[in-house]
Amino acid sequence: MELKEVIKNRRSIRKYKCEEVQNEVIQDLIECARLAPSAKNRQPWEFLIVKDITKNEIANIMLEKQKGQNVILEKKLLGANSSVKETAKTIKEAPILILVFKQYNENWTVGDALGVGAAIEHICLRATDLGLGSLWIRDTTYSQKEIAKLVGYENMELISAIAVGYADEHPKQRPRKKLEEILKWY
Numbered sequence: 588m589e590l591k592e593v594i595k596n597r598r599s600i601r602k603y604k605c606e607e608v609q610n611e612v613i614q615d616l617i618e619c620a621r622l623a624p625s626a627k628n629r630q631p632w633e634f635l636i637v638k639d640i641t642k643n644e645i646a647n648i649m650l651e652k653q654k655g656q657n658v659i660l661e662k663k664l665l666g667a668n669s670s671v672k673e674t675a676k677t678i679k680e681a682p683i684l685i686l687v688f689k690q691y692n693e694n695w696t697v698g699d700a701l702g703v704g705a706a707i708e709h710i711c712l713r714a715t716d717l718g719l720g721s722l723w724i725r726d727t728t729y730s731q732k733e734i735a736k737l738v739g740y741e742n743m744e745l746i747s748a749i750a751v752g753y754a755d756e757h758p759k760q761r762p763r764k765k766l767e768e769i770l771k772w773y
């Protein structure tokens with residue numbers, strides 16, 4: 588696919604077919620993440636692939652945490668009350684969850700986070716290119732410490748996760764601001 592087509596066709600996918608994703612495909616996605624730019628070329632990322640029971644445990648940790656104070660926080664900040672719940676459902680349904688860890692670094696926190704974002708987008712775009720669906724997930728943030736502990740990554744920050752699999756839905760393009768609203772010429 589042409590790059591612009593890939594960019595246009597990418598969607599957040601929240602329903603997945605019960606179909607495995609081959610390890611070579613996952614390797615291909617992470618290879619694309621590896622090529623992403625990063626502040627000072629620090630490449631402050633690590634990608635942990637989780638499936639099956641561990642993936643479901645992660646979803647359960649998120650659901651458990653949501654029962655506490657975070658649902659209030661979410662409602663207050665985002666005007667939502669069930670997004671963590673829906674994200675956890677998607678995580679259970681998707682065959683693959685990529686946990687995206689960022690090294691802790693006091694000096695370059697923002698730069699590093701931006702670089703990790705670039706790597707995540709490379710994964711999502713390549714997934715589209717290969718006929719896969721993906722969902723960039725940040726709802727893991729509320730329980731990032733518990734999830735990191737579960738998989739033995741307490742020394743890193745779980746900055747995001749990406750659900751990957753074959754799409755079982757084909758959503759229309761979600762609304763975007765008009766070009767004139769965001770493009771200014773000085």
Ligand SMILES: Cc1cc2nc3c(=O)[nH]c(=O)nc-3n(C[C@H](O)[C@H](O)[C@H](O)COP(=O)(O)O)c2cc1C
Nearest residue numbers: 597598599600601670674722723724725726727761
């Ligand atoms: C940083 C980031 C965090 C996101 N976190 C979540 C999430 O936790 N759960 C979810 O369902 N979608 C999440 N999304 C997906 C957005 O909701 C989605 O990109 C947006 O609604 C536009 O839809 P589209 O991706 O289909 O164009 C996230 C996207 C980004 C970039």
